[in-house]
Amino acid sequence: MEAWQVTTTVIFVYCLLVIAIGYISGRVLKRTMEDFYVLGRRAGTVVTFLATAATYHSAFAFLTSVAVFARTGITFWVASSAWTTMAAVFMYLVGTRLMKLGKARGHISPADGLADFYRSELLRVLVAAIMALFVIAYIVVQAVGLGLILDIGSGGAIPYAYGSLILMLVATIYMILGGLRAAYWTDVLQGVWMYLGIVVAALLIIGKLAPGGLPEVMDQLRTLRPALLTMQWDPQMMLGSILIYGPGLMLLPHLWIKYYVARDEKILKASAVGTALYLSSYYIPAAMIGLSAAVVNAVGMPGVLEKGFMDVLRAKYGSDDAIMATMITTFLHPVVAGFLLAGAAAAAMSTLDSFLGSTSLLLTRDIYQRYVRPGRSEEEYVLVSRALMLVWMLVGWYFALLKPGLIFDITAIAVAGGLQLVPMTLQMVIPKRKVINKHGAVAGFVVGSILVALFTVQTGKYFGMPVTYHAAVAGLIGLSANIVVTLLVSSATKTPQDELKILEDYKRILYS
């Protein structure tokens, strides 16, 4: 067998494994929405922790983090160490409150909770529809990542477009077979696999390129590219990225519903601590690989990788995301490369499956079940959910074919949208005093979301807007306007009696 065949075979063995898990989890599935989506709210610490951590880290963590380390140096560590720990703290403080409220009032989706608290069906539809649109960006980047993995892993024998479709279908099949239950079960395997993958990859690649370890890489960079050893983003970009990848990401539907999975508050809090350690430490080996790639890019390795190889990859694949997979297939044994690229696929699939599940949940529960065909059987809703997973998968794949750019930039659009949920969610989990009413919540959320779309490079260019240089900054602008509009409209309008009454119920749930 040729090297690419060995590598590809290992990746396909991994695919068969996750489909088998999906099939088995589907056999024990009860045909109810609660079981299909939130495991009947019975998950223990290991499942809750690994499902959250594996869902948080995606193709973003395995592929684009290495690419951004290679291009901007330690900048990515400075920001990512702050946003990953912030995400876990947010889960600990806010997630546990959302879990309590969800359990007490039967929430399954973010729109469920917000519509219930603000007594607003308009808010339900807006949150469901706008979030479903924003998360397309996140589905697209998993599709991009999966296409690169199979294209590079197979040495080009399976081109990007087909590779992306094949691996996305794998994730969709196990989701259709087992619902989000399958995602939770596979997340446990994927969470362990992707972590081991990045650590093993770093040790082996550093061992080959710089036996002296990270200090040796630092010394080489200090001579070749000293700017890579300093923080290169300005404070706005740093603040924006901490907020969008911290609270913004933790409020997107695929992670929000993880709070409803945990059996009790203690389990969710323990999971948050594990999540902090897992998410942030993941970027230490990623930094080692990315910084090594920067050294090779600066000096070249005759006969192996040419000087400036990153520019060649960018020209070929449309972004720097191919660096990690190229380092793996270039420097490591085909079996090891297969194992590690399967880890990369695990990172992408573990997020993709949750996005497909949570998006279909939003559209089925918050729109189809309420407005299209209310009062139908649970079986019909589960069937519609499955069909929507397939549709959203194909939408994501279509956009991935356009090679939209660096994964890091595309994900930022989705999480900048998630950040717009912060003001109204904080009022929901801190109901001591009514500061935000439904009019303010709707107005602020709409204004914030529109501003994110207008000021983001990838979408704003269609409107002729003076776009910001990154969606992280657009998210910051959107949030600032969102807060101002939310507070102004809330103070200028009368809060309905039913909203004040429900506030008392929320106080009782959270404070008694």
Next chain:
Amino acid sequence: MLLVIIAWAAAFGVYLVNRPDASLLGLSVAYAYSLLWWVVAVVLFVVYAVIDLRGA
């Protein structure tokens, strides 16, 4: 909440020491500061959680 804001504001201290010069373990000053900040933040979070969970 105030503690969280203060702790994360400290992460921005990297702009005060944003130099490539070698320091701890050969890391640049900026990288070493950020790693130290991360260790302190994680330890504080874990300690807080342990106290909170024992109390719960």
